[in-house]
Structures are given as structure tokens and as C-alpha cells.
Amino acid sequence: MVRKAFQRSQCSRGHELAGDNVYIYKRGGRACRACQRLHQRNYKQRHPVQTGTMSEEVAARVMSALQNGETLNRICRKVRGERLTYRHRYLNYCAAHPEYARVANELLARNTELLRPKVAGCAGART
Numbered sequence: 001m002v003r004k005a006f007q008r009s010q011c012s013r014g015h016e017l018a019g020d021n022v023y024i025y026k027r028g029g030r031a032c033r034a035c036q037r038l039h040q041r042n043y044k045q046r047h048p049v050q051t052g053t054m055s056e057e058v059a060a061r062v063m064s065a066l067q068n069g070e071t072l073n074r075i076c077r078k079v080r081g082e083r084l085t086y087r088h089r090y091l092n093y094c095a096a097h098p099e100y101a102r103v104a105n106e107l108l109a110r111n112t113e114l115l116r117p118k119v120a121g122c123a124g125a126r127t
């Protein structure tokens with residue numbers, strides 16, 4: 001005979017497993033909401049909002065890469081152990097420089113469009 005799972009009245013951290021503090025999974029099983037909040041807080045602490053921006057010099061290099069038909073994925077990719085910039089730095093820079101962002105977005109849209117058909121010289125394309 002299968003015994004019904006013992007329902008604990010406290011979670012492993014000692015929170016009361018009752019009332020509003022109980023989260024019930026759709027597939028059954030219970031979880032402690034207080035612990036879920038803790039996990040969430042820990043996650044946010046481990047993954048802070050990414051700050052940092054690009055220097056004017058890096059911004060200029062990104063812009064010329066865009067003018068050469070590069071996409072953001074390729075600009076932010078590590079090449080021979082070096083990386084021009086990170087996506088979040090680019091985005092932070094764009095947020096602070098609307099005019100730069102406008103031009104960059106136009107180029108990005110164009111470059112993405114260019115990649116759709118087979119483009120000679122595209123790194124991923126096989127001929």
C-alpha cells in the first residue's frame with residue numbers, strides 16, 4: 001500500500017508550510033513561497049543589471065564595423081581571444097547616445113537584411 005506523502009508543516013529552512021506561504025505546483029507537490037523569494041533575490045544578486053558602456057574609441061570601431069556590414073552578434077563575438085565590446089555595453093551606450101543609436105540601428109537593420117540571402121564572404125556561408 002502506498003502511503004500518502006508525508007506533508008511537512010515546515011520547509012527545510014523552517015518556514016511555516018501553510019496558507020499563503022504554500023505554492024502548489026500544477027503537477028502536484030508543494031513549495032515554500034518564502035524560499036522561492038529567497039532564490040529569486042539570490043538570483044538577482046548573482047545577476048546584477050549589467051552596467052558599463054563603450055569608450056568613444058570602441059564606439060567608433062563598432063560604428064565602422066557596422067558600416068562594413070557586421071551584425072551585433074558578430075561584433076560582440078570573441079575573435080582570437082579579444083572582444084570589441086559586449087552587447088550590454090553597446091546597448092547602454094546607445095541608450096545614452098540617441099543619435100548614435102539611430103544610425104547604428106539603421107545599419108544593423110540593413111546588415112541583417114543583407115545576411116538573409118546568401119552573401120559572399122559571410123563567415124558562416126559555405127560555397
Ligand SMILES: [Zn+2]
Pocket residue numbers: 011012013014015032033034035036
Ligand atoms: Zn522556506
